[in-house]
Amino acid sequence: MHAKLLLPTLVLVLxxxxxxxxxxETAFRTTGPTVLAAFEAQRLVIQKSSAIIYDGRSEAICGVxxxxxxxxxxxxxxxxxxxxxxxxxxxxKYPEAKTVAIDExxxxxxxxxxxxxxxxxxxxxxxxxxxxxWVVANGTTTRTHRRVLAGIISAKIREIxxxxxxxxxxxxxxxxxxxxxxxxxDKSGAKEAGLQKGDVIxxxxxxxxxKLEDLAAVLKDRKAGTTAKIxxxxxxxxxxADVRLMARSEMSDEMNRNDAMSGAFSERRSGFPRILQHDIxxxxxxxxxxxxxxxxxxxxxxxxxxxxxESFAIPVEDLKAIASRMLKN
Amino acid sequence: xxxxxxxxxxxxxxxVATAEPARPYVNDKKAPENRKDLDAIQQALTEVLAxxxxxxxxxxxxxxxxxGVIVSEDGLVLTAAHVASGVNKDLTVVLEDGRKLxxxxxxxxxDKDAAMIRIIDKEKFPxxxxxxxxxxxxxxxxFALGHSGGFDKERGSVVRLGRLVRTAENTIQSDCTLIxxxxxxxxxxxxxxxxxxxSRVGVWMGIDMHVPINVFLQNWxxxxxxxxxxxxxxxxxxxxxxxxxxxxxxxRKEGGLxxxxxxxxxxxxxADFRDGDVLLKLNGxxxxxxxxxxxxxxxxxxxxxxxxxxxxxxxxxxxxLKLGAR
Numbered sequence: 001m002h003a004k005l006l007l008p009t010l011v012l013v014l015x016x017x018x019x020x021x022x023x024x025e026t027a028f029r030t031t032g033p034t035v036l037a038a039f040e041a042q043r044l045v046i047q048k049s050s051a052i053i054y055d056g057r058s059e060a061i062c063g064v065x066x067x068x069x070x071x072x073x074x075x076x077x078x079x080x081x082x083x084x085x086x087x088x089x090x091x092x093k094y095p096e097a098k099t100v101a102i103d104e105x106x107x108x109x110x111x112x113x114x115x116x117x118x119x120x121x122x123x124x125x126x127x128x129x130x131x132x133x134w135v136v137a138n139g140t141t142t143r144t145h146r147r148v149l150a151g152i153i154s155a156k157i158r159e160i161x162x163x164x165x166x167x168x169x170x171x172x173x174x175x176x177x178x179x180x181x182x183x184x185x186d187k188s189g190a191k192e193a194g195l196q197k198g199d200v201i202x203x204x205x206x207x208x209x210x211k212l213e214d215l216a217a218v219l220k221d222r223k224a225g226t227t228a229k230i231x232x233x234x235x236x237x238x239x240x241a242d243v244r245l246m247a248r249s250e251m252s253d254e255m256n257r258n259d260a261m262s263g264a265f266s267e268r269r270s271g272f273p274r275i276l277q278h279d280i281x282x283x284x285x286x287x288x289x290x291x292x293x294x295x296x297x298x299x300x301x302x303x304x305x306x307x308x309x310e311s312f313a314i315p316v317e318d319l320k321a322i323a324s325r326m327l328k329n
Numbered sequence: 330x331x332x333x334x335x336x337x338x339x340x341x342x343x344x345v346a347t348a349e350p351a352r353p354y355v356n357d358k359k360a361p362e363n364r365k366d367l368d369a370i371q372q373a374l375t376e377v378l379a380x381x382x383x384x385x386x387x388x389x390x391x392x393x394x395x396x397g398v399i400v401s402e403d404g405l406v407l408t409a410a411h412v413a414s415g416v417n418k419d420l421t422v423v424l425e426d427g428r429k430l431x432x433x434x435x436x437x438x439x440d441k442d443a444a445m446i447r448i449i450d451k452e453k454f455p456x457x458x459x460x461x462x463x464x465x466x467x468x469x470x471x472f473a474l475g476h477s478g479g480f481d482k483e484r485g486s487v488v489r490l491g492r493l494v495r496t497a498e499n500t501i502q503s504d505c506t507l508i509x510x511x512x513x514x515x516x517x518x519x520x521x522x523x524x525x526x527x528s529r530v531g532v533w534m535g536i537d538m539h540v541p542i543n544v545f546l547q548n549w550x551x552x553x554x555x556x557x558x559x560x561x562x563x564x565x566x567x568x569x570x571x572x573x574x575x576x577x578x579x580x581r582k583e584g585g586l587x588x589x590x591x592x593x594x595x596x597x598x599x600a601d602f603r604d605g606d607v608l609l610k611l612n613g614x615x616x617x618x619x620x621x622x623x624x625x626x627x628x629x630x631x632x633x634x635x636x637x638x639x640x641x642x643x644x645x646x647x648x649x650l651k652l653g654a655r
Binding site for chain 1: 368484
């Protein structure tokens with residue numbers, strides 16, 4: 001990653017018009033209802049075959065319905081943060097949903113709800129469509145009615161390497177003879193997993209670690225977004241916890257200028273083997289939902305809102321492979 | 330006779346009109362209504378995208394990066410003034426395939442965020458047509474290209490589709506979402522003609538501003554002549570007398586000034602001045618005393634070209650450089 005400074009686009013509030021400016025009414029803008037009305041055919045697919053995943057009463061993320069009997073794909077790292085899970089498909093609410101499987105590498109989770117007559121998405125034959133091709137995704141939603149947003153495929157299909165290797169997000173006590181935690185970063189996986197100051201790490205993935213070099217060697221090639229099993233000593237007790245490894249940049253509160261102008265973006269937005277990029281400027285909560293082509297077929301699954309100009313989706317070929325792997329187990 | 334000429338002109342008009350790429354009918358609808366309208370937008374965009382992208386470049390300057398677009402076969406590039414950051418600046422242009430080329434900034438329009446630069450390397454470059462007939466209308470479908478967040482060869486430049494949502498004399502606004510690194514990049518109509526250059530974003534999503542191409546066309550000659558047009562806020566005019574060269578000299582009895590010291594990491598050192606060099610002339614003016622030399626430099630500003638006639642070990646040579654900043 002280049003530590004390059006990007007030339008700032010100056011952030012200015014529009015001054016009051018001094019001359020007879022012309023302005024397009026909101027309804028006719030790209031995200032306006034009049035324009036989006038042209039996507040009614042695709043909206044009907046989003047209505048039937050996308051899931052809205054709630055945390056309590058607020059919409060957290062979306063999902064892709066892949067079977068009539070209630071299997072749904074969504075974004076794993078966001079799902080994990082949900083405390084009171086409930087799912088809505090079309091107009092029906094499902095208060096019970098189980099996480100069946102998780103693919104850490106792709107950040108995809110497989111959910112199961114108790115349903116029997118859902119309409120699964122139809123997969124597109126390929127994600128290799130020209131740039132500039134229309135795509136449609138979830139927009140805002142009410143309890144019963146889905147809206148859509150539209151955009152285009154906007155860059156090459158490619159890998160998004162992990163932004164930095166995976167880290168626990170801890171500081172060790174200096175001069176201690178063992179691996180005693182001195183500090184935990186607020187947004188770290190270690191804190192999330194319940195580790196505390198004073199805990200002493202004794203093993204990672206069942207490999208004993210005694211000094212800093214051991215710890216560094218074990219974590220060296222680990223990717224952000226994967227999980228490490230940490231065995232630690234607290235007082236007399238020995239405990240274990242699954243700690244989500246995160247990129248250092250993800251744990252940092254220092255936002256760069258581009259992030260500052262991007263609104264809410266996905267916490268995990270790197271470390272994907274292959275993505276389709278599009279320009280739909282949706283809320284962070286559209287991740288997990290389907291990306292449709294104009295035929296209404298699923299060309300991918302939205303996996304990250306990277307920033308205000310770039311959104312990522314898992315291409316359909318990979319999505320199908322991930323789904324069938326997870327359904328088999 | 331006069332009447333005949335008019336007839337002839339009228340007869341020619343339709344033929345002339347077909348030389349311009351056709352404006353997609355969908356632009357004249359308030360909004361697309363059906364699949365056919367959406368397909369028309371997509372088809373127009375995908376047809377012109379490749380050639381628009383080939384002419385879109387990343388511009389690197391020091392630690393920063395912005396975007397630009399090539400508008401002539403010999404390598405004239407339009408960008409934003411805050412990307413070029415001044416006249417006579419050395420820049421690097423990165424083509425879509427990753428090739429890096431040397432470039433220099435020409436003129437800027439400082440109050441409207443317009444700038445022109447020239448690629449120094451000589452070759453035939455891919456370029457885009459400029460929209461010259463003021464055919465762009467509010468609500469037209471447009472697309473933006475740019476190296477969002479900096480150059481990324483695996484990704485390429487990023488395309489975004491939107492509509493022209495606001496027009497004014499010196500600013501047009503679209504709902505193509507821009508971000509840092511896009512500054513200076515091109516905004517196109519669906520015919521693939523250049524209609525604007527990305528300038529800045531608003532504090533809310535969906536406010537993305539561009540310099541209309543007319544600002545460039547109106548200032549074209551001054552831009553070509555590397556003039557500094559207008560006053561801020563997008564680029565500050567270098568002040569006279571604040572330039573920096575970085576060498577010490579003393580007058581010689583036989584004329585000229587002898588260099589007694591070349592400072593470390595100074596423009597003088599980079600231009601390869603050496604102790605003992607004799608400075609005979611600066612930009613054609615004979616140098617006689619230190620005071621006279623300093624007075625000449627005081628009338629110049631950062632970025633101004635310096636052309637020295639020098640004597641080194643009895644041999645004449647010329648050294649060209651730009652006045653630096655302290």
